Amino acid sequence: MSDVTNDSAKIVGQGIDRADGRLKVCGAAKYSAEWSLPRMAYGLMVLSSIPSGRIARIDTQAAERTAGVIGVLSHLNAPKLPKIPPQGRVLSLLQDDQVHYNQQPIAVVIADTLEHARDGVRALQIEYAKSVAQLDFAAASKIAYSPGKIQGNDADSSRGDVAAGMRNAVYRVSQSYSTPFEHHNPMEPHATVAVWEGDTLTIYDSTQYISGVKNTVARTLGVAPEKVRAVCLYVGGGFGGKGSSWSHVVLTAMAARHVGRPVKLVLDRPQMFGPVGGRPNTEQKIQLGTTRDGRLTAMTHDTTSYTSQIEDWPDSSAMVTRMLYACDNQTTSHRMTKLHLGTPTFQRAPGESTGSYALESAMDEMAYAVGIDPIEFRLRNYAEQDQERKLPFSSKSLRECYRAGAERFGWARRNPQPGSMRNGHWQVGLGMAGATYPTRRSAAKAKVRLMPDGTAIAQSGSQELGTGTYTVMAQVAADALGYPVSKVRFELGDTLLPEAPNSGGSQTVASVSPAVRAAALAARGKLIALALQGPDTLWRGTDANDLDIVDGWLRSRSDQTRREPVAAVLARHGSVPIEADGDARPGDERQQYSMHSFGAVFAEVNVDRDLGIVRVQRVVGAYGVGNLLNAKTGRSQLMGGIVWGIGMALLEESLLDKRYGRIVNNNLAEYHVPANADVHDIDIIVVPEDDRIINPLGAKGIGEIGITGVAGAIANAVYHATGKRVRDLPITLDKLI
Amino acid sequence: MNNFSYQRADSTEDAIRMAQQPGAKFIGGGTNLLDLMKGGVERPQTLIDVSRLQLAQIEQLGDGSVRIGAGVRNSDLANHAAIRSAYPLLSQALLAGASPQLRNMATVGGNLLQRTRCYYFYDTSYDACNKRAPGSGCAARGGINRQHAILGASEQCIATNPSDMNVALMALNATVRVRGIKGERAIPIAEFHRLPGDRPDVDTTLAPGELIVAVDLPKSPFADHAYYLKVRDRASYAFALVSVAAALDLRNGTVHDATLALGGVAHKPWRVREAEKALIGKSLDANVMRNAADILLKGAQPYEYNRFKVELAKRSVVRALTIAGGVA
Known part of the structure; x- marks a missing residue:
């Protein structure tokens, strides 16, 4: 379908207020920890206090006798989960006595109140057999290894002849830059509520990816994905930390099954520093060579970051160097080394944030070495195309x-x-x-429903991270439909809705808005087709191409005085909502x-x-x-x-x-x-x-x-x-x- | 947080009597105590709420001194007209601390008793903290000690006092009035906070069951030339790496008297009278100020992560004196 929307009335682009702004400032937006269910119990994760070793003894008797405590899960009694190769994150799910990092989940205490759960945690007696932990990044870097691939890209790249490029350079810069270990620290900590009804599970989770929660929990527990529903209406900050489903999500589901009651589990602030990822530290070595007039003859960017003992999670800091500037001779590499720490993860612009710091510092150093303005230096090396991919x-x-x-x-x-x-x-x-x-951009699906009262509901199983998904998707749907934005409501955050991708990698708008638009255009087409049908239509003999929808009115393009509210069309046809699906994917x-x-x-x-x-x-x-x-x-x-x-x-x-x-x-x-x-x-x-x-x-x-x-x-x-x-x-x- | 009983005192006598129960603790604003209780660091059996006592007055006494009730909120004290004009150092120090919300809750008495922000004290997962668990060791000495003491520390403890107010009170020669079962006594501020020695679990010389009722400030000659400098990593809502309370009695460009106290460097606000004396009778110049700073920092003993603090403290002293003296 060609672009049928009325460009002059574009809502997309306008700086309208957030659809959920009022709810948020009034405290009425329901965050995951705010779901309260009948008979709900409270779970608290107990985390290891050593970085390496095993649990020599865990005595749960006193904890179990504590008032209000309903159950204690540890490796001694946790159900054995199917042994399947993990896809994505390697979780700590109480399957053995091994401790691979400090702050590793080692038990869950479940009680009728949060306070009783705390009492139970305090009554737990845990003894460890410690073993030597590698926590020295500098020492461990000596045995760094290549991850092979980083999210589908080669860990190393090479083009041209760097040695010759360096040899021919008049100016050279060779420096190391380091960036520290960081944690996301969203205002809203991770929070999960799990409720089993028979063999079906509903999970309310603070997540950037509800379908990921559903699939991770289903696969890990060995239940069919259609038996799991994940819900997340609002996220109080994710920043990549909630892009993966971490151990606590599955543990909450296990705890709810263990006690036969809904369980709520919220991480406290110190627990946000270990078991749920962070930005790994990086050590980045950069070498640049230029001609006398500041044209890059060679670039190298070699980076090392840490990963955990249980999973390879490579940083991607040198990726930015592959395409930002024109240079015929270049190598980049990524290496990682294992420490006894929790697995690192995506954190806002993983790679580009840290990598751009190192690269742009080195570029500044070189601009000074050459003696030209830093902007002029960059313009002299402006990449007209992506030299690495030759595109x-x-x-x-x-x-x-x-x-x-x-x-x-x-x-x-x-x-x-x-x-x-x-x-x-x-x-x-x-x-x-x-x-x-x-x-x-990833594949996404959406649905649009035109309601008899003249409003529209657009839906996609995406997420609202506080970035404006509710707002902008309503704008996209309103434009495609020809409805005022006030008549369009966007729904998200439920795996019962059409599937949408992870709200990570800055891809929500690029992925979901085309699907919403496609669904809205399809619904619009159906509405126009419906308007032409029936004995009592106003539009007898009108060509479908002459019909437009503007501001919630069906209108003739050739005679704009002829118009009818969209609700009237639906009323004429039995007030049955019109539904249409949208499916969009990159080509x-x-x-x-x-x-x-x-x-x-x-x-x-x-x-x-x-x-x-x-x-x-x-x-x-x-x-x-x-x-x-x-x-x-x-x-x-x-x-x-x-x-x-x-x-x-x-x-x-x-x-x-x-x-x-x-x-x-x-x-x-x-x-x-x-x-x-x-x-x-x-x-x-x-x-x-x-x-x-x-x-x-x-x-x-x-x-x-x-x-x-x-x-x-x-x-x-x-x-x-x-x-x-x-x-x-x-x-x-x-x-x- | 453990279970505890909560009792509200209607009079100071009442409060002191209640405080004789084992495991009892007073609570004022609760801005520090509640955090420590949530973290399991403090585990009182009984909390005695003293916030309803009539201890929230600021009175001018006959001899030109001022009496500040222990229940006065930090924001009220900082913004009190008499304090702002006669003791600007105190007002500035208070406003450099915490956040508006915390200052609205925090009391003078509570601020005097604020406990250290040493990481290893706050997180009970660490097995070694002599302040939290006497005899267990000090994880900070060989750990991350960027915030820690460079003066007056001991083998057992290198924690710092985190309060800004205390530094100003030290510089202003305050007296802490406390009342116990045996009656009232006055403790000079310099003797109120302790160095850690071999009892780092004891922060102050307050006896068990004693209640702080007021802080007295003597008439001050330092109202016109005072500056509280707080140097920290974040522009607001961060504890001091180093802070300086500096005030001068300047007469015709000559220092008639001076007071200097350092925060963020020791288990108590750090003051050395010799450093102040080195300023007296002189006009402020770079060498004079640097000399005073050198004396004040004499014997500084940094650790792995806080070596920078010695030089930073000296430069901060010079800066604070420069601003206080208006010689910039």
Whole structure:
């Protein structure tokens, strides 16, 4: 079907308020931990306090005798699960006495109240037989190994002749950059409620992927997927941490079956630092070579990260280097090494956030080595195509991002000499970096139902992470239907709805909106066809192509005075809702084009000359991200990414005690994310970008690009302010005094 | 959190009598105690709510001193007109601490008794913390000790006092008035908090069952030249890596008297009279200020992750004096 929607009345793109905003500020949006069911019991996970060894003894008798305790699950009594090769995460499900990391789930205590469950946990007696734990990343890096593949891509890449490129270089930069272990710290901790009714299971879970919960739980427990339903109406922050179903989800289902009652299990804040993933630390070695005039002759980017003893989860920091700049001679590699820690996972822009910090720092160092402006240096090495995949970009507006960002930021006033700009005891620095993130898309399904009262319900089993899915999908459906957005409600978060992909990898909009649009267009077509039928139709003899739907009215294109409310059409046909399905998936365009978002980030910092305190006074981010479906939620999401980038640059670090394998700052007082006082002016520019190749809505997805480039821009600004190059995040004051 | 009984005291006598029960603890704002109870660090049998006692007044006493009731909330104290004008150091220190929500709840008495933020004290999974479990060892010495003490620590404990208010009270020569079963006594602030020594489980010289009823501030010559500098990783809502309460009695550009206290570096606010004396009779210049800082930090003993604190503290002293003295 051609583009039949009325472009002049486009709702998509408008910065309308969030559909769920009022519910959220009133506390009426129901988060997963807020489901309360009759006879519900409360489960608490007990986590190991050693990093390696086995449980020598676990005495549950006292706990079981504690008032209100209904059951205790441990490896002694947990049901033996089918032994199947894990797909995705390797979980800790009480199948043996082995301890592979500190904070590994080793028991679940279930009681009639949360307080009684706590009493039960305290009454548990656990003795360990400790064994030697490897917790020293530097030592373990000596036996790092290749993961082979990273999410379908080769772990290593090679093109041209790097040795020759380095030999021919006039300028060379060779540096190592490191980024720390971090944890997601969403406001809403992981939470699961599980209820069995006979052999069917319903799971209310805080997740970025309800179908993943359903499939993981079904496969792990050996039950048929159709017997499992997963529900999640709101997520209070996921950031990749809730993209996988972790042990607690399955354990809650096991606990509910064990006690024959619904069970609610919520992680406490310290439990968020271990068993549910985090961003692995990285050590990244970068070498660049250029000609005298600053053209890259060679690039290498070799990165090492940690993974757990039980699962290989490789970081992907060097991926960004493969396509961001033009260079004929390049190698990249990813290595990992095993530590006795919980398995790391996706965390906002996994790879691109950390990798762009290292690459863009090295690019800044090289710009200084060559003696040219950092933007000019990047323009001289502008990649017109994806050199690694030898494909054209579906769209790329990076040149315009550099230009628009520099202009808004006032880059021209920058004196390139480090330490040259001052304001009292503050040293002022201006820095920039490139931002990029892949444009992903997966298959998705949707359904649209046109109701007799003139409203429409669009549905897809997607997720609302606080990013605006409810809002933008209603906008997409409204435009495709020709309905006012106030008459369209979007439903998500239930596996009974048509299946949608993981809300990770910035792909929700790119994947789900085409399916919603397809379903809405199909429903619209059915409505028009129906309008023409029947003896009492107003539209006898009218050609279907002459009929349009605008603002909830059926209308003749040739004579706009002829119109009828859509509800009237449905009323004439027995007030039966019209339903249509949509099914959208990427095609072979993904093999023909390289698809990425690009941007340029500019930061102004003040660094206290004596005390090393860094304040980010201003950030300007200019992005080419295709169409924004909602100007307001889109801007908020990009801004949220920038704020996190400030945290990544200056604050965030999970401090690992190498003796215990435990994160010492496992709370929100000591794990520093930016407070309002850390965030000053943020200015966001979205450059016009019309990309019809990526998907029918031309929207690239903005969940992650906002964090990329920010740490690099800030680190480069700190160098400009002080002349000190900090190659180890976060840039805390002790590294500057 | 363990089960506990809750009792509300209607008078200080009542509260003190109730406090003679074993395992009893007073609760004011609860901003620290409740966190510690949730974490299983504090496990009181009985909580005695003293928030209804008539201890929330700020009174001017005849001799020019001020008496601050132990129940005065941090935000009320920080914003009190008399405190802002006569003791700006205290007001600034209070406002540098915690968040508005916490300051609205937290009391003066509770702030004096705030416990350390040492990671190993807070997380009961660690087997070694002499402050939490006497005799178990100190995990912080060989662990992540970025926040920890560089002065006055012991083999048994290298924790720091996390309060900002206490640092200002130290600089202002406050007196803590406490009442127990045997009556009332006054404890100079310098003697109220302890160094850890071999009893790091004991933070203060308060006797069991004693209730803090007030804090007295003597008339201060430091109202015009005072600055509380808090250096921390995050711009707000973070504990000090180093803080400095600096105040001067300046007369014609010469230091007539000075007071200097450091926070974030020891088990108690750190003050060395010799450092202050080194300023007296001098006009503030870089060498004079740096010399005072050197004296104040004499004997500093850093650990693996907090080596930077020694130099940071010295520079912070110079900065705070510079701002207090208006010589920037």
